[in-house]
Amino acid sequence: MATVIDGKQMAASVIDSVKSAAANLEADTGVTTGLAVVIVGDDPASHAYVNAKSKMAKECGFKSVQHTLPEDTTQEHLTELVATLNNDPSIHGILVQLPLPKHLKSEPIIQSILPEKDVDGLHIVNAGKLATGDLDTGLISCTPAGAMVFVRRTHGEDLSGLNAVVIGRSNLFGKPMAQLLLAANATVTTAHSRTRDLPAVCRSADILVAAVGRPEMVKADWVKPGATVIDVGINRVPAPERGEGKSKLVGDVAFGECAEIASTITPVPGGVGPMTIAMLMANTVIASHRAAG
Ligand code: GUN
Secondary structure (H helix, E strand, C coil): CCEECCHHHHHHHHHHHHHHHHHHHHHHHCCCCEEEEEEECCCHHHHHHHHHHHHHHHHCCCEEEEEEECCCCCHHHHHHHHHHHHCCCCCCEEEECCCCCCCCCHHHHHHHCCHHHECCCCCHHHHHHHHCCCCCCCCCCHHHHHHHHHHHHHHCCCCCCCEEEEECCCCCCHHHHHHHHHHCCCEEEEECCCCCCHHHHHHCCCEEEECCCCCCCECHHHCCCCCEEEECCCEEECHHHHCCCCCEEECCECHHHHHCCCCEECCCCCCHHHHHHHHHHHHHHHHHHHHCC
């Protein structure tokens, strides 16, 4: 049976450091770290994530501002809000929750966030720094940064000689995850929906990272014995499909059967999720320290 990583506990330790860093900054310079979170529309899952982020920001001692905009918000209005937040010196981090409603173009919005306030690490300046191996001066996307904490904890800083497979190629996760693994000297494969014989590709992985958004897609016979398996999926499976009374959150990995083959595995919930929020807080306090000089 694999060791199950306790994401909540590891996130709590990151949060402790963030609280100290925010308190120190305030004591030394009078600057309160500020995070603005923007959500457009009514998607209940997005609201739950955003509320958790705003709440954690408060717990960290930040100024925490949430802008909840209606579904019919225009591109111009959202662009103006981002510009206002860019110009507000009390705000060090700006997060626009994705996905945006269909009538809005997310890319111009993301690229309009100042790179130094882009705590999601999605601006091309931050993505470019990561892609060119600068891990120090930009901001790195929170979920991959959190997943790397688990990888380092299991394998150390240097992944030389290890094969890593990332399933998924999004800008928010798959691409930056692959870059981080590569920067740590892993041999990295990015697999996706067009990959041929995905189970065989996954079986080559010492470190297997799944971010596809398909409930329990990764099966036991996709997992190399002794591998580290990181599950980035959060899928709400409705009750009727499970033959149970309540809907349930499951990952992209069939946890029970894969835990019998892997040596280390992350659960859903309680794995990558809490760590993502912790890394968002870490990015925000990094941004406020940089802004304060
Ligand atoms: N939607 C799901 N995850 C994320 C995230 O990490 N950042 C943003 N902005 N939107 C998301």
